[in-house]
Amino acid sequence: MLGLGTLTKKVFGTPNDRKIKATRPLIAKINALEEEFEKLSEQGLIDKTEELRKQALDGAELDDLLPEAFANVREAAKRALGLRAFDVQLMGGAFLHQGNIAEMKTGEGKTLVATFPAYLNALTGKGVHVVTVNEYLAKRDAEWMGKVFGALGMTTGVIWTGMPEDEKRAAYGCDITYTTNNELGFDYLRDNMKSELDQLFQKHHNFAIVDEVDSILIDEARTPLIISGPAQDRSDLYLTIDTVIPTLDESHFELDEKTRNVTFTDEGNEFLENQLKARDLLDESQSLYDPESTTIVHHVNQGLRAHKLFQKDKDYIVRDGQVVLIDEFTGRMMPGRRLSDGLHQAIEAKEGAPIQPENVTLASVTFQNYFRLYDKLGGMTGTALTEAEEFAEIYGLGVVEVPTNKPIAREDEDDQVYRTAGEKYGAMIKEIRKANEKGQPVLVGTTSIEKSEMLSQLLTEEGIKHNVLNARQHEKEAQIVAEAGHLGAVTIATNMAGRGTDIQLGGNVEMKVLAALAENPEADPVELRAAEEAKHAEEKKKVLEAGGLFVMASERHESRRIDNQLRGRSGRQGDPGRTVFYLSLEDDLMRIFGSERLEKVLRTLGMKEGEAIIHPWVNKSLERAQAKVEGRNFDMRKNVLKFDDVMNDQRKVIFSQRREIMAAEDLSEIVSDMREQVIDDIIDQYMPPKSYADQWDMQGLYAAVIEKLGLDLPIIDWADEEGVDDEQIRERLIKAADENMAKKAVDFGPENMRNIEKQVLLQTIDSNWREHLLTLEHLRSVVGFRGYAQRDPLNEYKNESFQLFEGMLDSLRETVTQQLARVRPLTEEEQREMLAQMTAQQAELQSAAAGEAPQQNADAKEPALAGADQSADGGAQAAPGFVEDDPETWGKPSRNDRCPCGSGKKFKHCHGRLT
Structure with missing residues (x-):
């Protein structure tokens, strides 16, 4: 008997089915326009853009312009690229325009999909940002899809690291701009350190389309972008601490692999105290629990984390004497990224690499809060449904699963679980050999460089020819991926997320044509292409007969999404394929997340060496373990966001204030208000309200006026005058301060004086904001301990950070007033x-x-x-x-x-x- 939920789905369809159904009339409308748009000339497509742009600027709803806009883009893509968008691609484009995430399988043409909503939303003149995970893809997509936008009369820009500022500003001024999430975030922070409006890069946050949206908005969401400046060099401290860590034994610390946390035991603290005193890092009279010991304890903890939690060739590699981090989700190197709070320096000390100085934060923002600045957001990925709750809660994004253009013909087999890693790898080698002998291309997914190289060694010993793609071979990435679909190819790769290059059966024909042209530059390109295409068709036919791409994984990742990304490399556009995961009880996920029960079952079954347990129940059990890890990671990201939201409210106030100051022609009124507030504060301090004259501190007031207003006035004499009160003294101070500033305006010239006021205001805001960020960092690191006193750390953080912010604004008024009072023209x-x-x-x-x-x-x-x-x-x-x-x-x-x-x-x- 069917359950009520199942019955309802059968009758009404799932919510996803209903969304798909709702777009079908829209797709029919676009298709009906195709014949009309085919008749347009090259100029006709551009004229149509101008017509649509005028309607958009006159207030027409973009939804009403969608059918014509999409029909125009489809026709431009046919002419510029020879690609006619499928109905499902138009559907994906419509969902993106509505502010959703379009989940589209690998090989369904997401790059082309983005052009439809990008074009439509760029008609408003506010620009559209298309965000990719790396610069290679940003440049490739901008060049490739730029042909489509060019045919439509729109401009395309691309942003990359280190490009000249004028070129970058021009790229941001284009209708559609391709870039990476990192550059967008950094440019936003840099904009809020500029002093002139015309220096800004990002004028609008109108609409962003995020490719590999799960990688950017989920995987990297714990990663705040930070612009930092150098702090003092403490290399000796890290090196000395690094000599302490190897002296510890297992009783001195507790390692929790589930939470990736390591802490000292009481015995460890005692041992540590003696070791630090022996190395003169701790005074003989000092204990680890003293407030003065906070910094040294922090650095020792970071040293412990560096040794026990960060593994070489998994979390980082050492290249050219530098410690380079590896992205756990994509397996790519991240040159230039550094761990904060002295952790990177601790790893450098551990590896004997030159120790770079620490940095202090000048500006920071999380990807979560950056992307929430956009009026509208859309995203594309092959895997988002497992994180639908997080996308909805954090970003207000719905996830729509777009149907594939052709039915999926791939076979996803049940996991094979072995007792030991050795048995697992033995079975994998046997299966690779079997597939290789019949010419079936094989892609082997691994979770670390170390494991990919170990598997490579095993294949070499077996005489099986193969390629390895990991952070060490990232320069050859596109070439290796392009060859992975060849007849008999074997490719070992660390995580395949966001690689951006499809694995095409029979190999990538474009790469083959380019290689052939490089070998024979004199050949006729048309004839050469025809010959290569014929060869490719023959090879593809043989690969299809062999069963398509065979994807095997050497273990499961913590996240189901990452596993699904690897699976999705096989079976593109209706191709046949096969996927299977090989696991052992020694794998990290199995070992950490409860393999005892499974091990008991295997022992009871009396399994022989080399045998595997294969059953759908095992898959479900593993997926439940993965869902638990995903839930825990979501909670961690939510917690980071809750604290960052507090800072974000303050960040928005400061950044909008800066822009107002940059836009203002005359700031004298703001400066005058600040000066009057400072005068009010010092009058209240030294001549308290409702106090008698003999209670006034006129000596203190005199000193404060010299210090804060730069004025030497006969204040003590004023107090001796008959009938004088605090209001009269206040008015005299305001008059004297105003006259002093008016004189400076004459000395400098009015225009120069306005410029000085603007620069002093901006510099003081920046300086105070930097100090405030540092204070908030320290507050964030200690506020967790309030939980022991039954107080909510988040509420404590909110209250104290608000008080600190108010204090910062008070300090800002004083500093600006003081600096402007002391400014003087330079002598020759x-x-x-x-x-x-x-x-x-x-x-x-x-x-x-x-x-x-x-x-x-x-x-x-x-x-x-x-x-x-x-x-x-x-x-x-x-x-x-x-x-x-x-x-x-x-x-x-x-x-x-x-x-x-x-x-x-x-x-x-x-x-x-x-x-």
């Missing part, structure tokens, strides 16, 4: 000296530009990314304002110049001293 001699410094600085910058590119630091509370901006501190321009006591206004003095503070010492021996 000072101007000459400053010009020399600026010339030297320019030479240094040109020299640096000719050498190595600025390093991108990836910071992370988990791996967290960071890109160092060219002058992250935003070195202040010396002219037209200079404040002797404020290093922010000195520009960037050369090391051997006299220090601008007036001490007479060289800069390197004074404020430029390395501490």
Whole structure:
């Protein structure tokens, strides 16, 4: 008997079926226009774009323009690329335009799908961002799909790391811009460190289409993007701590592989204290529990994590003397990304690599909060349904499973579970040989470089020819993937997520044509292509007869999505294929997440060596374990987001305030209000309301006015006057301060004075915001302990961060008032000296530009990314304002110049001293 839910689905269809059904009339409407658009000339397609653009700008609903817009793109793609979009591709485009995630299987043509909603939404003139996981794909897609947009009269741009600022600004100004999630996030942060509106990259956050959306919005969601600047060098500390860790034994720490956490035991703490004292890292009178020991304890903990949780060739590799992180989801190297809080330095010490200095955060944002800035968001991937709840809760995105163009003919077999890893690999080699002998291409998925190289060694010993694709061979990635569908090809690969190149049966015909042309440049390209296509068709036929692509995995990943991505490489566009997972009780997932019961069953069955257990129940049991891990990871990401949301509200206030200041022509009113507030505060402090004259602290008021307003006034005499009160003194202070600023405006000239006010305001906001970020980091790291006192850490964080934010705004008013009170025009001699410094600085910058590119630091509370901006501190321009006591206004003095503070010492021996 059918259950009620099953019966309802049979009668009404699933929610997904109903969404698909609802778009069919729309697709029919687009198809009905095809004949009309085929008759348009090349110019006719461009004219149609202008007609649609005018309607959009006049207020027409984009939904009403969709049929004509999609018909126009389909026709342009046919002419520019020779590709006619299938109905399911139009369907995917419609779902993206509606602000959904379109789940489309590998090989269904997602790159072309994105052109439809991108074109439609670009008609508004606010630009569309198409986001990919790496720069290779961004450049490839921009060039490839740029032909379609060009045929429609639209401009296409592409953003990559290190491109010149003018070119980047022009690329952002295009109708459609292709780039990576990292560059978008970093450019947003850089924009909020700029001082002029015309320097900004991102003018709008209109509509973004995110390719491999699960990788970007789920896998990397724990990874805040951080722009950082260098802190002091503490290499000796890391090296000394690194000598302590190997002396620990298993009783000194507890390792929890489930949560990837490692902590010292009481016995370990005692041992550690003695070791640190022996190495002079801890004072004899000091204990690990003293507040003064916090920093050293933090670094020892990071050293322990580096040794016990981070494995070489799995989490990172050492390349050219540098520790390079590996993305656990894609298996790619992440050059420039660095772990934060001293963890990367601890790994460098462990591996004997040169230790790079730590960084301090100048600006940060999570991908979750960055992508929620967009008015509308859409995404594409082959695997999203397992994370549908998270997409809905965090981003408000629905997930729609788009049907394949042709039915899936792939066979997904039940998992094969062996007792030991040795038995598992033996069975895999046997199966690879069997498939290889009949010419069936094989793709073997592994979870780490180490395992991919170990399998490669086994295949070499067996004399089976193969390719290996992991972080060490990333330069040959496209070539290896293109060859993976050849007759008899065997390819071992770490995670295949986001590779972006289809595995085509019989090999990639485009790559074959390019290779043939390179070998024989004199040949006729048309004849050469025809010959290669004929050869390819013959080879593809043999591969199909052999059973299509055989995907085998050496273990299951923590996430079902990653397993599904690997499976999805086989059976593209209705091709036959086969997939199977080989597991053992020694695999990480099986070992950590409860294999005892299964091991008991295997022992009871009395399995012989080399035998496997194969049953759908095993699959279900494993999927339940994976779902638990996914749920736990979701909770972790939600928790990170809850804390980041608190900071995000403050970030939005600060960033919008900066933009208002940049846009303003005259800030004198804001500056005057700040000055009056400062005067109110000091009057209240030294002449409290409702107090008598003999209770006033006039000496303190006099000193405060000199310090904060730069005015030497006869305040003590004023207090002796008959009948004077706090309101009169307040008015006199305001009048004197206003007259002082009016005089400065005359000395500098009104235009220069407005510019000085703007620069001082922006620099002070940036400086205070940086300090505030650091304070919030420290608060975040300790607030968890409040839970022991039965207080909610999140509420504690909200309350204290709000108080800190208010304090920062108070400090901002004081600092701006104080700096503007002290600013003065430079003397001729000072101007000459400053010009020399600026010339030297320019030479240094040109020299640096000719050498190595600025390093991108990836910071992370988990791996967290960071890109160092060219002058992250935003070195202040010396002219037209200079404040002797404020290093922010000195520009960037050369090391051997006299220090601008007036001490007479060289800069390197004074404020430029390395501490």
